Every structure is written in C-alpha cells, then in structure tokens.
Amino acid sequence: MEKLKRLQENSLFLLPSVILTLVLGIYPLIWMLRYMFYDYVGYGEALFVGLDNFSRLFRDEQFWASVGNTFVFAGGKLLLTIPLSLLLAVLLNGKLRGRNLLRGIYFMPTVISTAVISVVFYNIFNSYNGMINQLLMKYHLIGQPIDWLGPKHAMLTVIIVAVWGAVGNYMLLFLAGLQSIPQDLYESAAIDGAHAGQRFWHITIPMLGPVMQMIIMLAIIASLKGYESIMVITEGGPIGKTEVMYLYLYKLLFPVSTGSPVTQQFGYGSAVGFATAIIVGAITAGYYFLSKRMNKVF
Amino acid sequence: MSMMKKAMLLGVNLMLILALVACGGGGSNTSNEPKESTTNEKNEGNTAAAPVQLQYWTDDRHDQEYIKEMVAKFNETNGDNIQVELTVMSENYTQSVDIAFSSNQAPDILRLKSANTEAFFKKGYLQPIDGYLTDDMKTKFSSVIIDEVNRFDGQIYSLPNTGLTLRLVYNKDLFDKAGIANPPATLQEMVDAAKKITEVGKSEGIYGFALNFKNPKQAFDRSVREILSLSGYQGLGFDLKTGQFDFAPYAQVIEYFKQMHEDGSILPGAESLDIDPLRAQFAAGKIGMYLSFSTEPGVYQDQFPTEINWAGALAPTLDGQKGTSEIVSAGTWLGMSKTSQHQDAAWKFMQFMYADDVLTTYHEKGFGISVVPSIAETAKTPDVKGMEGFLIGEKDSLWPVAPNVTPEGANYADTFFKYMLDGGDVQKTVEDLNQRYNDALAKSVEKGEVKVTPNPSFDPANPQGE
Numbered sequence: 157m158e159k160l161k162r163l164q165e166n167s168l169f170l171l172p173s174v175i176l177t178l179v180l181g182i183y184p185l186i187w188m189l190r191y192m193f194y195d196y197v198g199y200g201e202a203l204f205v206g207l208d209n210f211s212r213l214f215r216d217e218q219f220w221a222s223v224g225n226t227f228v229f230a231g232g233k234l235l236l237t238i239p240l241s242l243l244l245a246v247l248l249n250g251k252l253r254g255r256n257l258l259r260g261i262y263f264m265p266t267v268i269s270t271a272v273i274s275v276v277f278y279n280i281f282n283s284y285n286g287m288i289n290q291l292l293m294k295y296h297l298i299g300q301p302i303d304w305l306g307p308k309h310a311m312l313t314v315i316i317v318a319v320w321g322a323v324g325n326y327m328l329l330f331l332a333g334l335q336s337i338p339q340d341l342y343e344s345a346a347i348d349g350a351h352a353g354q355r356f357w358h359i360t361i362p363m364l365g366p367v368m369q370m371i372i373m374l375a376i377i378a379s380l381k382g383y384e385s386i387m388v389i390t391e392g393g394p395i396g397k398t399e400v401m402y403l404y405l406y407k408l409l410f411p412v413s414t415g416s417p418v419t420q421q422f423g424y425g426s427a428v429g430f431a432t433a434i435i436v437g438a439i440t441a442g443y444y445f446l447s448k449r450m451n452k453v454f
Numbered sequence: 455m456s457m458m459k460k461a462m463l464l465g466v467n468l469m470l471i472l473a474l475v476a477c478g479g480g481g482s483n484t485s486n487e488p489k490e491s492t493t494n495e496k497n498e499g500n501t502a503a504a505p506v507q508l509q510y511w512t513d514d515r516h517d518q519e520y521i522k523e524m525v526a527k528f529n530e531t532n533g534d535n536i537q538v539e540l541t542v543m544s545e546n547y548t549q550s551v552d553i554a555f556s557s558n559q560a561p562d563i564l565r566l567k568s569a570n571t572e573a574f575f576k577k578g579y580l581q582p583i584d585g586y587l588t589d590d591m592k593t594k595f596s597s598v599i600i601d602e603v604n605r606f607d608g609q610i611y612s613l614p615n616t617g618l619t620l621r622l623v624y625n626k627d628l629f630d631k632a633g634i635a636n637p638p639a640t641l642q643e644m645v646d647a648a649k650k651i652t653e654v655g656k657s658e659g660i661y662g663f664a665l666n667f668k669n670p671k672q673a674f675d676r677s678v679r680e681i682l683s684l685s686g687y688q689g690l691g692f693d694l695k696t697g698q699f700d701f702a703p704y705a706q707v708i709e710y711f712k713q714m715h716e717d718g719s720i721l722p723g724a725e726s727l728d729i730d731p732l733r734a735q736f737a738a739g740k741i742g743m744y745l746s747f748s749t750e751p752g753v754y755q756d757q758f759p760t761e762i763n764w765a766g767a768l769a770p771t772l773d774g775q776k777g778t779s780e781i782v783s784a785g786t787w788l789g790m791s792k793t794s795q796h797q798d799a800a801w802k803f804m805q806f807m808y809a810d811d812v813l814t815t816y817h818e819k820g821f822g823i824s825v826v827p828s829i830a831e832t833a834k835t836p837d838v839k840g841m842e843g844f845l846i847g848e849k850d851s852l853w854p855v856a857p858n859v860t861p862e863g864a865n866y867a868d869t870f871f872k873y874m875l876d877g878g879d880v881q882k883t884v885e886d887l888n889q890r891y892n893d894a895l896a897k898s899v900e901k902g903e904v905k906v907t908p909n910p911s912f913d914p915a916n917p918q919g920e
Binding site: 195197198199200203212215216217218278282283284285286301303305306307310389390391393394395396410419421 | 549552573576577578659667668669670721722723725726727731735740858860862863864868871872875876901903
C-alpha cells in the first residue's frame with residue numbers, strides 16, 4: 157500500500173516534465189519524421205513524395221558545402237576554445253588578486269544576448285570603418301583595410317566571435333572541475349619536488365579527465381549546432397562561405413523575407429533536419445566512444 | 455503533506471489544461487463559408503449595446519502615428535458603435551498571423567503586402583471583398599487590380615493604396631567632384647562613373663557603388679530588377695512572352711556589376727553589408743550611388759539625416775529605355791479576415807480608410823507613393839527631400855506578376871553573386887538556372903499552385919496592355 161502511494165506520488169512529480177517532453181519534444185519530432193517524406197510548404201495539401209527529399213539531399217551541393225563549413229567552424233572553435241578556457245580556469249583557480257572579478261568578466265559574454273554581441277562584432281570587423289582595421293592601420297601593421305567579412309576571412313572572423321562567446325562558459329565548467337581535485341594531491345606532489353608544469357600534466361589533467369570528457373562533448377555539440385552569431389554577422393555569406401548546416405536548415409524553414417514572396421520548405425527542411433541530427437549524433441557518439449579512456453584515468 | 459499534495463494536484467491539472475489548450479487550437483478555422491453577421495452586428499447603431507470590437511494588425515511602423523490618428527477618428531465618428539484596436543507588430547508579422555489563425559485569435563483586419571498576400575490567401579485566411587465594393591470604388595480602383603496580387607481566382611481580396619518605385623540613388627556632390635554631369639543612363643556609363651568616383655575619392659574611403667550584398671536577393675531585387683524592367687525585361691528572370699524563366703538578360707546586367715567589382719569600384723565589405731549600414735555610409739558621403747526603393751527619402755529625413763546633396767533618378771538600362779520601371783509592393787493594403795465575426799463592421803472601417811481624404815493625406819505626408827490614379831493626380835507632392843525623384847511618372851507602371859517558385863539549389867541571386875565574385879562560365883550558369891527554375895515551375899503548375907499563361911504579344915513599354 158505504502159509502495160503504491162509512493163509510486164503515485166513519484167508519477168505525479170514526473171508528470172509535468174513528461175507532458176512537456178511529449179508536447180514540445182516528441183510531438184514535433186514525430187511531425188518532422190512524417191513530413192520528411194512529404195512535399196509541404198506550410199499550406200495546401202502535403203504531397204507524399206517517398207524518398208524524393210532524400211535524393212534531393214544527396215545532390216544538394218549547398219547542403220554538403222554547409223556540412224563542410226560546419227566542420228571547419230566547429231573544429232576551429234573547439235581548437236581555440238578548449239585550451240583557452242582550460243588555461244583561464246587554471247590561472248583563475250590559483251591565488252590571483254581580483255580573481256572573482258576576472259571570473260565575472262570572462263563569464264560575461266555568456267549572459268549577453270548573442271544578437272547584441274554579433275552586431276557589436278560586425279561593427280568591429282567591417283572593412284569600411286571597423287575598429288580592428290583602423291587600429292591596425294594606425295600602427296602601420298597593414299597598408300590596406302582587411303576585408304574581415306569577405307570570402308577569404310569571414311570564416312575566421314565568425315570563429316573568433318564564437319570563441320569569444322564560449323571561452324567564459326567553458327572556463328566556469330573547468331573551474332568547477334578543478335575545485336573538485338583534492339588539494340592534498342598537489343601538496344604531496346610539491347613535497348616530492350614536482351614543479352608547476354609537472355603538477356599540471358600529472359595531476360590536473362588526469363584528475364580532470366571525466367569532467368573534461370563531458371565538457372568537450374558539450375562543446376562539440378554546441379559548436380556543431382551553433383549558427384546564431386553567424387546569422388547576424390554574415391547571414392551565411394559571402395557566397396555561402398560561412399553557411400553552416402543549422403543555418404542552412406533554418407533558412408529552409410524560416411526563409412528571410414526579401415520583399416518578394418518566399419516559400420517555407422517544411423518537407424525538404426524536415427529531411428535536412430533529420431540528416432543534420434544524424435550527423436551531429438554520429439559525431440557525438442563517435443567522440444564518446446573514443447574518449448572512454450578519459451573516464452578511466454583514476 | 456495533504457496540503458502539498460493538493461497543491462501538486464492543482465499544478466498537474468493546470469499543466470494538463472495548458473497542454474490540451476496548446477494541442478487543440480488549430481483546425482477549427484478551415485471553413486470556407488463567410489461568417490454570418492452576429493447579434494452584435496445586428497445591433498449596430500444601437501448605442502446602448504456593447505461596441506463591436508475590431509482588431510487591426512499591421513507591421514507598418516513608419517506611418518503608425520498617422521494610422522493611430524485615423525483609427526481614433528474612426529472610433530469617434532462612426533455611427534455604428536464600432537471600436538477598432540490597432541496593433542503594430544515588428545518582426546515576425548507573418549508568423550504572428552499564422553499563430554493567431556491557428557489558435558482562433560485572428561484579427562478582423564490585416565495589413566496585406568505583396569510578399570504575404572498570396573500565402574495568406576492560400577492558407578485560407580482572407581475573405582473576398584467583391585460583395586462589398588460599391589460602383590464608385592470599382593471605378594476608382596479598376597486600373598490597379600492585378601491577378602495574383604489582389605485578385606485570386608477572380609475574386610478581389612484587397613485594394614491598393616501605395617506602391618514603391620525603384621530608382622538609382624546618387625550623391626550629386628561626388629558626381630560633381632568626379633566631373634560627371636548626369637546620373638548614368640546606361641550600365642556602361644554606370645560602370646565608368648563608379649570607376650571615376652572611386653579614383654577621385656578612394657583616398658578618403660569613398661567608393662563609386664555599393665549594394666547590400668549580405669543578402670544577395672535583397673540586393674538584386676532592388677537593383678537588377680529595376681534595370682531589367684526599364685530595359686524591357688521582367689525583373690525577376692521570368693519571360694512573360696514565353697511563360698518560362700530565362701536568365702540570359704539577367705546575366706547581361708550582372709556582367710556590368712562584375713566589372714565594377716573587378717574595377718574595385720564597389721565599397722569594400724559590401725559582401726556583408728545590410729541595407730541600414732549601407733545607408734549610413736551613403737549618408738556619410740562614402741558611396742557614389744546605389745539602387746533602392748522610394749523608402750529612401752523618408753530614411754534620409756528621419757533615420758539617417760544627412761547633409762549630402764543626393765537625388766533619385768531613373769535607373770540605367772542595358773541599351774536604352776525599352777520598358778517601364780516596375781512599381782513594386784503595390785496592389786494591396788488592407789484585407790479582411792475570413793474568420794472575423796464582424797465582417798460588415800470591418801468593411802465599414804476599410805471603407806473609411808480607403809476614402810479619398812485618408813489616402814490623399816497618406817501620400818502627401820510621404821508615407822508611400824499613391825498608385826490610385828484619382829489620388830495620384832490630385833494630391834500634392836510630399837514634402838520630403840528627395841521624394842521628387844521617386845514620384846510615379848510616365849515611365850512607371852504595374853507589371854504582371856512572375857510566378858513564385860522555389861528551385862532546388864541556390865536561387866538566382868546567390869548564383870549570380872557567386873559568378874560576380876568568383877567568375878565562371880556565364881553561359882552554363884544561365885542554362886543551369888533556366889533548367890532548375892523551369893523544372894520547379896513545371897512542378898508547381900502540375901501541383902496547381904501556379905498558373906502560367908504565356909503572352910506572346912506582351913509589350914514591356916505597356917505591361918498592363920492598356
């Protein structure tokens with residue numbers, strides 16, 4: 157009787173999140189899984205087209221280019237973000253004056269709206285009156301303005317913006333991990349004569365293993381899915397050089413109005429959404445499998 | 455414990471209700487029958503009864519003070535106890551309307567634009583107004599009713615008020631400085647002028663030409679579109695004579711844009727330029743010329759007040775003015791919701807808004823250029839600097855509509871912008887675009903989404919055939 161009561165209570169506690177998951181998670185998912193086999197523009201009849209959307213997907217050069225761009229963007233972002241945020245976390249975990257203030261400052265980008273940050277960065281990087289070019293030219297480091305948002309450099313620029321926005325966030329996660337490492341390990345290592353570098357490589361890194369595994373996984377997913385700042389800064393351009401797959405998907409479902417009529421492509425968009433989910437899922441699973449060792453260091 | 459349980463149960467019930475409401479909204483607005491008048495409307499005129507409340511949604515912000523004034527005037531003066539509430543939306547207007555219709559909270563009157571009317575019609579949101587039109591109104595608007603713009607399947611859904619003209623916007627001071635007397639009449643002259651202005655001004659960061667290439671479609675739909683229609687071709691790549699897409703004339707225009715890019719006459723960074731940053735640079739005197747809508751005079755009066763001496767002029771052409779400048783975004787203004795419970799009252803408000811005095815003041819205040827002939831003829835020129843270059847003249851006309859199709863792969867603007875920056879085989883580019891657009895067109899025709907009637911005798915100098 158008591159057990160049944162507990163079960164009832166537990167189910168009641170679970171109910172809100174179950175309902176929310178059903179309405180906001182499962183229902184849209186089923187909707188998408190259905191419409192990826194249809195030609196549907198948001199009104200009128202949805203035409204069943206079988207696997208047509210998928211054959212279109214395979215010959216869609218724009219989509220595959222966006223997948224390539226996603227890898228470059230995510231790779232670049234991760235390679236800069238993870239070491240930088242770890243370095244900052246280690247520095248700010250030490251006995252530094254004003255470290256709490258610095259932690260706050262570095263974390264700030266996480267709480268500012270991406271759209272606002274992106275507009276600011278647009279004004280910093282644009283080539284006709286951007287601050288970066290003005291500074292570089294003032295100190296005679298460059299003779300001609302660099303077209304930071306042009307076809308050659310746009311990807312680098314959006315990666316820099318993404319790294320700036322993400323470092324503080326991962327720094328905080330690393331800090332939490334660092335603070336869980338027992339101090340006596342460092343103390344005994346110091347007694348044994350290990351210098352700071354050795355302590356970092358032989359204590360900090362291995363002890364951070366499980367935390368780092370999770371942080372890197374979160375970072376991989378976030379960087380594969382990130383597109384908001386790109387949408388504001390370059391809208392995927394110029395000529396598709398910064399078009400990442402989720403931005404491409406977004407534009408299919410919510411095309412930017414240009415004054416002339418635009419058509420939403422829910423059917424094809426669903427197929428693209430499915431493919432992107434598979435790609436992100438496969439990469440995450442692959443990483444998880446390969447990084448299992450990190451979990452077993454101690 | 456029992457208190458907690460009660461609170462919990464209450465919470466769960468609330469969640470359930472919320473979920474049911476969220477799921478159960480759509481589907482009940484699919485009736486195609488016009489709504490009958492309700493008791494409220496039968497009581498119209500009886501001031502003791504509760505007023506008929508109407509919702510009017512718009513995404514126009516530039517004219518909101520004037521519209522608010524007109525709504526207030528209507529609310530005070532109408533003898534039918536009708537009260538209109540105006541809601542001015544910003545972004546996501548279309549999505550808001552979609553949500554409102556699927557949750558049975560649709561407004562009674564909607565602002566319709568050429569970019570959303572067709573979709574709203576196909577989604578079944580709109581009520582035809584033929585039954586309400588008086589003979590006077592039919593005459594007043596007869597020459598500006600266009601199929602697939604405000605008339606669908608033979609029924610009228612909205613009446614026009616204003617339209618936008620497209621012009622070359624140029625900085626007279628920079629033209630003078632470069633020793634160029636007149637705005638360019640041909641594309642070759644435009645390329646030469648851009649080069650000269652850049653040569654003279656580059657050291658001060660001044661360039662001959664710019665467009666908002668961040669979104670190439672927005673850039674080309676305000677420039678190439680105009681150049682083509684004035685040169686005698688439909689501006690979005692559609693051949694009205696054959697009823698097929700043909701991007702060959704489009705490619706000819708792009709060659710000149712490509713030349714300006716190669717000459718270095720285009721503002722650096724234009725690839726990532728939005729229209730507002732472009733305007734800010736133009737207002738600062740850094741851009742020789744660009745092409746845009748008749749919204750620009752208002753922008754330089756309020757948004758980016760400028761000291762520079764600028765003007766609007768007819769766009770340059772490929773080889774002479776063989777067509778007419780297309781008046782765009784014309785043809786629709788107010789529409790009535792199919793689900794409105796107060797359609798008669800909604801019509802009374804629409805009638806008030808479409809009266810001569812309201813439309814005339816709208817034009818004279820410079821909110822838009824009237825396309826209604828009787829208004830355009832009698833209204834005074836708007837008192838906005840630069841507007842004289844944008845007014846509708848004998849070279850402007852409404853064009854038949856090009857079918858809206860979505861091809862597989864990149865659209866024409868992205869494709870041509872890539873060619874402009876990267877080069878390539880223009881012949882192949884045109885063939886590929888023709889192929890993809892005509893395939894998409896054939897598909898849409900087959901599905902019944904689009905109707906195409908070739909018009910072999912189409913005359914670009916007289917697009918409406920009158």
